[in-house]
Amino acid sequence: xITREGRAKALALRDRFEAAGAQVVEPxxxxxxxxxxxLYGEDIRARAYVTSDAxxxxxxxxxxFTVPVVQMHMAHGADPARYTxxxxxxxxxxxxxxxxxxxxxxxxxxxxxADPAAADAEVFALMAxxxxxxxxxxxxxxxxxxxAAVNGLRTTEARRAALLRHIWRPRRFRALLDRFAGRTPxxxxxxxxxxxxxxxxxxxxxxxxxxxxxxxxxxSALHADAAAKPISDGEMDLLDTLLxxxxxxxxxxxxxxxxxxxxxxxSDAVEGLAARSDALVARGVDVDTLDFEASYxxxxxxxxxGFVFGFYAAGRADLPAVVSGGxxxxxxxxxxxxxxxxxxxxxxxxxxxxxxxxxx
Amino acid sequence: MIKLGVPSKGRLMEKTFxxxxxxxxxLSRTGSDREYAxxxxxxxxxxxxxxxxxxxxxxxxxxxxxxxxxxTDLVQDKLPLWEQQVEPLEEMGFGEADLIVAVPQAWVDVDTLDDLDAAxxxxxxxxxxxxxxxxxxxxxxxxxxxxxGVADYAIVDSQGATEGTVANETAEAIADITSSGExxxxxxxxxxxxxxxxxxxxxxxRSRVADVADEDRAAMAEVLARLG
Numbered sequence: 118x119i120t121r122e123g124r125a126k127a128l129a130l131r132d133r134f135e136a137a138g139a140q141v142v143e144p145x146x147x148x149x150x151x152x153x154x155x156l157y158g159e160d161i162r163a164r165a166y167v168t169s170d171a172x173x174x175x176x177x178x179x180x181x182f183t184v185p186v187v188q189m190h191m192a193h194g195a196d197p198a199r200y201t202x203x204x205x206x207x208x209x210x211x212x213x214x215x216x217x218x219x220x221x222x223x224x225x226x227x228x229x230x231a232d233p234a235a236a237d238a239e240v241f242a243l244m245a246x247x248x249x250x251x252x253x254x255x256x257x258x259x260x261x262x263x264x265a266a267v268n269g270l271r272t273t274e275a276r277r278a279a280l281l282r283h284i285w286r287p288r289r290f291r292a293l294l295d296r297f298a299g300r301t302p303x304x305x306x307x308x309x310x311x312x313x314x315x316x317x318x319x320x321x322x323x324x325x326x327x328x329x330x331x332x333x334x335x336x337s338a339l340h341a342d343a344a345a346k347p348i349s350d351g352e353m354d355l356l357d358t359l360l361x362x363x364x365x366x367x368x369x370x371x372x373x374x375x376x377x378x379x380x381x382x383x384s385d386a387v388e389g390l391a392a393r394s395d396a397l398v399a400r401g402v403d404v405d406t407l408d409f410e411a412s413y414x415x416x417x418x419x420x421x422x423g424f425v426f427g428f429y430a431a432g433r434a435d436l437p438a439v440v441s442g443g444x445x446x447x448x449x450x451x452x453x454x455x456x457x458x459x460x461x462x463x464x465x466x467x468x469x470x471x472x473x474x475x476x477x
Numbered sequence: 478m479i480k481l482g483v484p485s486k487g488r489l490m491e492k493t494f495x496x497x498x499x500x501x502x503x504l505s506r507t508g509s510d511r512e513y514a515x516x517x518x519x520x521x522x523x524x525x526x527x528x529x530x531x532x533x534x535x536x537x538x539x540x541x542x543x544x545x546x547x548x549t550d551l552v553q554d555k556l557p558l559w560e561q562q563v564e565p566l567e568e569m570g571f572g573e574a575d576l577i578v579a580v581p582q583a584w585v586d587v588d589t590l591d592d593l594d595a596a597x598x599x600x601x602x603x604x605x606x607x608x609x610x611x612x613x614x615x616x617x618x619x620x621x622x623x624x625x626g627v628a629d630y631a632i633v634d635s636q637g638a639t640e641g642t643v644a645n646e647t648a649e650a651i652a653d654i655t656s657s658g659e660x661x662x663x664x665x666x667x668x669x670x671x672x673x674x675x676x677x678x679x680x681x682x683r684s685r686v687a688d689v690a691d692e693d694r695a696a697m698a699e700v701l702a703r704l705g
Contacts, residue, residue: 158607158628158629158630158631159607159632160619160623162615163616163619163620211616212557212558214558279595282598282628283626283628286628289594289625289626304588304589304670306588306670307588307589310586310588316585316586317583317585320582320583320585321581321582321583321665322665323581324644324664325581325643325644325646325648325649326604326646326649327584327596327649331596331599331603332583332584332585332586334599335586335587335595335596335599
């Protein structure tokens with residue numbers, strides 16, 4: 118439920134972000150369902166309320182602000198730009214009646230090419246100041262390091278692409294990785310298909326839009342995959358070591374730098390983390406107590422592709438993150454129609470903040 | 478009165494009537510063939526409500542009927558947290574059907590959900606839109622595919638003749654209930670080897686939310702005793 122206290126808090130936070138240099142924007146509440154479905158896939162239908170009219174077709178009540186803000190910026194934004202907003206977002210709930218289906222978000226988004234590490238630190242520090250006193254635990258991660266590690270695997274381009282596509286689905290990612298490493302058996306039907314010199318012979322008439330060529334192309338791809346060497350145990354161990362890095366930023370950094378000796382592909386991304394750490398220190402953030410988890414942020418919406426972070430109420434596992442944010446350069450590329458700009462932002466939930474303050 | 482909701486037509490209705498008759502409770506339609514009114518004999522304090530099988534889950538969850546007969550598939554798709562709203566009393570041994578994912582038989586390269594996911598990725602890159610799966614079981618199918626890690630698909634609604642959607646090029650795959658698989662084969666479709674979403678059969682459910690008035694408690698106890 119949205120309370121008066123929550124709403125007052127939301128506006129105060131937006132004022133604070135405006136004072137920090139952001140322009141106030143008011144994105145529309147109704148969003149094109151087509152665009153959101155294209156970005157997020159069918160899962161968004163489980164999360165967003167859909168409505169429609171005969172003129173505009175399917176519309177969604179905004180599940181977040183990021184997409185409309187990026188769209189607005191890509192259409193006619195200044196460069197660089199900083200935006201802030203406050204308002205309701207709507208989330209369909211199918212499994213947990215205790216989770217809110219309507220709540221307030223306040224956000225701060227930075228579109229700036231100059232210094233990504235500084236922009237990351239700017240957003241993080243601003244959020245940390247806004248929630249200071251609530252005794253929250255911060256968690257950070259970096260999807261870019263993981264992506265770089267996958268891109269550096271000595272295997273086929275097709276396998277790397279399949280892994281990158283599922284970076285946000287950890288279970289499926291693991292299943293693919295195990296198969297590519299030869300650790301799970303090839304399904305019997307796949308073996309039979311590969312052993313058959315003419316698998317299409319005598320099959321039923323082809324119906325639907327998927328063509329003969331597409332079926333042939335996939336069979337060829339399966340043959341190529343079967344001929345590829347398994348990902349080595351050494352590389353699998355390195356990847357596991359990387360995925361399990363979970364310590365404070367300085368220790369994580371030295372651990373990751375050690376890993377770059379055997380995984381040179383992650384060097385640039387790790388130096389990006391080092392630059393961010395310096396930028397955070399320059400903003401007054403105590404990185405010595407800040408947690409870094411290499412796997413953090415992999416189960417969220419699939420637009421974060423670099424720095425990711427969240428702030429959580431200690432001892433309140435029942436509550437969602439009070440703050441969540443990250444870098445989403447790829448999203449600006451998707452929505453930019455050829456243009457792109459490095460972007461980082463975060464949202465916080467004033468309703469939860471008010472609740473925590475009242476309980477404190 | 479204890480209200481008992483039963484499918485209003487077809488084999489499902491007849492088999493339901495037979496099943497209750499075997500338990501000493503006679504259900505019948507009254508009036509003309511077109512009138513959806515019914516009578517209960519052999520037990521006191523129970524009234525018959527004839528409904529579409531698809532509406533019975535909602536009526537149970539709203540507490541407007543105390544007992545109802547419908548498939549597991551419909552309850553699980555239409556009622557989130559269904560265990561909290563309805564309780565299964567008896568599986569009735571008919572109306573058996575599996576909710577499955579099926580693709581064209583000619584897709585010799587697709588046998589598992591893994592294959593479907595890979596085919597969907599390539600399909601989207603080639604055609605510029607997601608691979609479409611026709612179904613009326615939106616929620617069950619979405620949750621099943623999410624658990625399996627299938628991406629790049631879209632659900633398109635199909636309330637009937639779902640097996641024909643692929644040939645009509647309004648979908649590339651389907652998720653539907655099947656009992657013998659004959660309709661699938663006739664439409665050149667095959668079930669994925671790991672594509673079983675749910676096994677369903679006609680089931681008698683009790684609403685967990687419907688109030689039972691004091692004067693109706695004896696009737697409810699008698700119904701439960703007859704079935705047990």
